[in-house]
Amino acid sequence: MKVSEALHTRKTVRAFKTDPVSAETLKVILETAARSPSGGNLQPWRVHVLLGDARNELVRRVAEKRKTSPMGETPEYHIYPPELTEPYKSRRFRIGEAMYATMGIPREDKMARLKFFSGNWEFFGAPAGLIFTMDRQMQQGQWADLGMYMQSIMLLAREHGLHTCPQEAWAVHHSVIREYLEVPANEIVFCGMAIGHADDTAPVNSLISERAPIAEYVTWRQSA
Numbered sequence: 001m002k003v004s005e006a007l008h009t010r011k012t013v014r015a016f017k018t019d020p021v022s023a024e025t026l027k028v029i030l031e032t033a034a035r036s037p038s039g040g041n042l043q044p045w046r047v048h049v050l051l052g053d054a055r056n057e058l059v060r061r062v063a064e065k066r067k068t069s070p071m072g073e074t075p076e077y078h079i080y081p082p083e084l085t086e087p088y089k090s091r092r093f094r095i096g097e098a099m100y101a102t103m104g105i106p107r108e109d110k111m112a113r114l115k116f117f118s119g120n121w122e123f124f125g126a127p128a129g130l131i132f133t134m135d136r137q138m139q140q141g142q143w144a145d146l147g148m149y150m151q152s153i154m155l156l157a158r159e160h161g162l163h164t165c166p167q168e169a170w171a172v173h174h175s176v177i178r179e180y181l182e183v184p185a186n187e188i189v190f191c192g193m194a195i196g197h198a199d200d201t202a203p204v205n206s207l208i209s210e211r212a213p214i215a216e217y218v219t220w221r222q223s224a
């Protein structure tokens, strides 16, 4: 598979089949993703791989927590800037509307939207889940490194016929995750990622997110 093919076919999948993903496949993906660059070669990422009962137990614990705290707790970092400005605010709004439109869920139907969103905490049915953490001493540069590492995983997943959903939604359950996975206090729970086989019959997976034309953010300088 060409890199461009992996990039063009990667998309956020929000409905997975139950077909298993083997530990061997994930190991190959993680060993290859380890070639991702990082400033100073710090390799600041840390990953928990959850399969089988281990995956189910995290899902169970979060479901239990949601009985008293349906939307989780305040994340340890700002998932979005508190005062998001344009054009980012509109982009965020549009992708949400486009996603719920694939399932015919209108804006007013908050319950249906919440029900769908809560699928995040079941890895949207994927049999494999990853949780990414990082030492708190790390700065903006290392967050970028972690993002590159995650992108490597998502592209490599395509090579193995798999799809992914990166999930900051898990950040609102950092305490449950911390306790269950024994994440030390000096590490921040950044996000999760569902990995599995896409359910192509699910309407939500028909979503192809739009992109701004590169002219909106690329500045060219070709002569003085």
Ligand SMILES: Cc1cc2nc3c(=O)[nH]c(=O)nc-3n(C[C@H](O)[C@H](O)[C@H](O)COP(=O)(O)O)c2cc1C
Residues within 6 Å of the ligand: 010, 011, 012, 013, 014, 095, 120, 165, 166, 167, 168, 169, 170, 191, 208, 209
């Ligand atoms: C770090 C990160 C966290 C994300 N968290 C979530 C999430 O919690 N739930 C979700 O459904 N999508 C999540 N997404 C997916 C984005 O909404 C998606 O990447 C974006 O809308 C572009 O769509 P595409 O990935 O299909 O190209 C996340 C993406 C990234 C990069």
